[in-house]
Amino acid sequence: MSEPPTRKQDPGSLPLRPFPPTENIKRILGALKDLPHEAEQEVATIATLQEEIKRLKAERNRPDTASPSPETARQKQEIATLKKRNEQLEVYANALLMQLKDIIGTIRKLQDFNIPQPPDDVAMMIAATTPQPKVSDTKQAVEPEHPQPERQNNKPAAGIDRILHVLASRYPMTFTKS
Numbered sequence: 093m094s095e096p097p098t099r100k101q102d103p104g105s106l107p108l109r110p111f112p113p114t115e116n117i118k119r120i121l122g123a124l125k126d127l128p129h130e131a132e133q134e135v136a137t138i139a140t141l142q143e144e145i146k147r148l149k150a151e152r153n154r155p156d157t158a159s160p161s162p163e164t165a166r167q168k169q170e171i172a173t174l175k176k177r178n179e180q181l182e183v184y185a186n187a188l189l190m191q192l193k194d195i196i197g198t199i200r201k202l203q204d205f206n207i208p209q210p211p212d213d214v215a216m217m218i219a220a221t222t223p224q225p226k227v228s229d230t231k232q233a234v235e236p237e238h239p240q241p242e243r244q245n246n247k248p249a250a251g252i253d254r255i256l257h258v259l260a261s262r263y264p265m266t267f268t269k270s
Contacts, residue, residue, distance in 0.1 A: 199255070203262065 113121070 199259075203259075
């Protein structure tokens, strides 16, 4: 075989000099010279932007110190008024509930109360002393002696009707001949 066209360097001899750079390589190296300066500028820009982000987040999370608008002030006043009214209504409802419990207790006591029938001689005495109604007294007999107060809306209250219905169904009134 023949020898290669390049020569092997002998040990101890001077190294070969590199080829001079081409125009393209010189241009790229010129652009890379500014790279450390641009990196420093970018680091400084990133630091300032991060500081501004922190400032804006803190500003966003801080409550407004500006005076509230008239609409907001009016709404707050209405809320306070409604809360006070609600508390008053709760006190009133509790008072009514206590009265209702007392009434229910009284009704329960009355349910257990039995009125004994009077003896025959007392019943005859009552019948004898009670005058028979006259024709002129028919109106008086139909209307009670103490008229009931008129209701405002002429509609019977459902609760009253229910109580009377239950009482009438459990304790029917029986009339005895006297």
